[in-house]
Amino acid sequence: xxxxxxxxxxxxxxxxxxxxxxxxxxxxxxxxxxxxxxxxxxxxxxxxxxxxxxxxxxxxxxxxxxxxxxxxxxxxxxxxxxxxxxxxxxxxxxxxxxxxxxxxxxxxxxxxxxxxxxxxxxxxxxxxxxxxxxxxxxxxxxxxxxxxxxxxxxxxxxxxxxxxxxxxxxxxxxxxxxxxxxxxxxxxxxxxxxxxxxxxxxxxxxxxxxxxxxxxxxxxxxxxxxxxxxxxxxxxxxxxxxxxxxxxxxxxxxxxxxxxxxxxxxxxxxxxxxxxxxxxxxxxxxxxxxxxxxxxxxxxxxxxxxxxxxxxxxxxxxxxxxxxxxxxxxxxxxxxxxxxxxxxxxxxxxxxxxxxxxxxxxxxxxxxxxxxxxxxxxxxx
Numbered sequence: 001x002x003x004x005x006x007x008x009x010x011x012x013x014x015x016x017x018x019x020x021x022x023x024x025x026x027x028x029x030x031x032x033x034x035x036x037x038x039x040x041x042x043x044x045x046x047x048x049x050x051x052x053x054x055x056x057x058x059x060x061x062x063x064x065x066x067x068x069x070x071x072x073x074x075x076x077x078x079x080x081x082x083x084x085x086x087x088x089x090x091x092x093x094x095x096x097x098x099x100x101x102x103x104x105x106x107x108x109x110x111x112x113x114x115x116x117x118x119x120x121x122x123x124x125x126x127x128x129x130x131x132x133x134x135x136x137x138x139x140x141x142x143x144x145x146x147x148x149x150x151x152x153x154x155x156x157x158x159x160x161x162x163x164x165x166x167x168x169x170x171x172x173x174x175x176x177x178x179x180x181x182x183x184x185x186x187x188x189x190x191x192x193x194x195x196x197x198x199x200x201x202x203x204x205x206x207x208x209x210x211x212x213x214x215x216x217x218x219x220x221x222x223x224x225x226x227x228x229x230x231x232x233x234x235x236x237x238x239x240x241x242x243x244x245x246x247x248x249x250x251x252x253x254x255x256x257x258x259x260x261x262x263x264x265x266x267x268x269x270x271x272x273x274x275x276x277x278x279x280x281x282x283x284x285x286x287x288x289x290x291x292x293x294x295x296x297x298x299x300x301x302x303x304x305x306x307x308x309x310x311x312x313x314x315x316x317x318x319x320x321x322x323x324x325x326x327x328x329x330x331x332x333x334x335x336x337x338x339x340x341x342x343x344x345x346x347x348x349x350x351x352x353x354x355x356x357x358x359x360x361x362x363x364x365x366x367x368x369x370x371x372x373x374x375x376x377x378x379x380x381x
Contacts, residue, residue: 042344
């Protein structure tokens, strides 16, 4: 095993587990003693946008100054502090918990951006002969963690308290800094303003729009099932886990299947069509079984658009790989923030079901951008 592999994929697991905690706590935060409204709950995602933008703008520069190990450790530290704030929030109520959770999501956005820029770039270098598969499998690990994290959280909430799981993650993040790091394989890589290229924008726009769809599914699955459909809270948590589980299955499956069996470009183009179908079907479902199946299918449909965009983008910009990775992670977080935060206030005007139906229109730009980003021979990863 190459040096740094455990740290890279271990960070992926912890990042996925940490990223889903606020969505997994959706029902808890909207119930006593917190009693947050949809708008307040949606607001919790907004600082992630700011943190993600900062991470996207600075990842290449930080890499240039501190190297890949320094970039990685800074991201890990931000994630660890975020988990500490979440643990502290358990012991507070009212305005104080809102402030703590806003700070938590801000640091999570920065940590997510820096850490994912580091590990996505590292994965493409560790397995340079199969960069697309390596990046896809890394994001499968991230997705797998997001799938099981709500279940673990629910278990802690039943047996102990919900803050126990963030406390475990805090300990693991700190321990991760002790593992051997991947070396700086790209000494000539550019960072900062010199690394920005106009050709990066189609990849960033595609990822941002995709992330709006992912955020619409992932951040509101629990609320749609448990609150709008008035099904048990456990069913809402299961819907969220199955969404991420479907995403993980798709990433592991397509990451392991040879390219000559299912061409990556074809899978890339089919993904937006699957997302649109789920957006159109979910608003018409009432029964728990149908909703669980639909959110699983939505996860499968969402599975590969982001890692394929990452792999094609890095392959197209080999001398700006960390900056490209940081930009796409930032775009992912911006889209997640829009899909999560934006849907809260928007529900004061139209229902979540109608929002889902209209979201099927995102298929059009997603399909065109997938075709464009994967169409140039040098972008084949």
